[in-house]
Amino acid sequence: MAAVQPVPQSSSAHDAFRGQVGALYSDHHGWLLGWLRKKIGCSHRAADLSHDTFLRLLAREEPVVLQEPRAFLTTVAQRVLANHWRREQIEKAYLEALAQAPQALAPSPEERAVLLETLIQIDRLxxxxxxxxxxxxxxxxxxxxxxxxxxxxxxxxxxxxxxxxxxxxxxxxxxxxxx
CATH class of the missing domain: 1.10.10.10 (Winged helix-like DNA-binding domain superfamily/Winged helix DNA-binding domain)
Incomplete structure (x- = not known):
């Protein structure tokens, strides 16, 4: 997951923006969590993706004006979900490639994690x-x-x-x- 970049705004504008996201979270988090759970069938993964959706909102550089908050959250969550599925595909292909390599060349768990993150970054690029x-x-x-x-x-x-x-x-x- 990418690090959240600070929003370059004045302090009061930044506080207002965070308050807006906080209100969106308190009003719609339960609904979004249920929507994601139905989509992927796993409450733990749905919770992670819901969290990632709101982190993505906090990382935005400009506030959002919402007339339909659930439609907006659905759009953002679908993008987060697509990234999640793409990451799973990359990880699966990577693990399959590792299984084909000689055991003597197998990277350590730490190296595997770094290599996987690098592959995901290359995919994004x-x-x-x-x-x-x-x-x-x-x-x-x-x-x-x-x-x-x-x-x-x-x-x-x-x-x-x-x-x-x-x-x-x-x-x-x-x-x-x-x-």
């Missing part, structure tokens, strides 16, 4: 790219494949591989400079 561009970038960066190898594996030209790598690299660079 590449969000929005076409699947083929992501795959080409990952083949180059994680598998150490050359452009000709990637082109042969994906059935595309080397110039297309170059375009994919430049696009993915630029997206990562600019996403990192904005943080």
């Amino acid at each position: 590449l969000e929005g790219l076409p699947a083929q561009a992501k795959r080409a970038f990952l083949m180059a960066q994680l598998d150490g494949m050359g452009q000709a190898e990637i082109a042969a594996e994906l059935g595309i030209s080397v110039s297309t591989v170059k375009r994919h790598l430049v696009r993915a690299g630029a997206q990562c660079y600019f996403a990192l400079t904005l943080d």
Whole structure:
């Protein structure tokens, strides 16, 4: 989970904003928790995702004007839930890859956690790219494949591989400079 960034506002505006989120929490947390529980079937995970939804609201830089608070919370929670599911998919693929590796090369639990978080961050950085561009970038960066190898594996030209790598690299660079 990403750290919550402070909201750059004056102290009184910040306090008013926190009060608004607090009121939203007290009025709708139970409803959101029930909605999430129905969606995923696990009360513990629903509680975590509900918490993440309100943390995301607190991390916003501008206050929200709500006419339909439950619709707004549903939208935010759906994004949190989508991120959760994507993270689960990445973790499952990572664990499957680890199971295929020789036991002697198995990372420690701490290294596994760091590697998984890194993979999730890379996935976020590449969000929005076409699947083929992501795959080409990952083949180059994680598998150490050359452009000709990637082109042969994906059935595309080397110039297309170059375009994919430049696009993915630029997206990562600019996403990192904005943080």
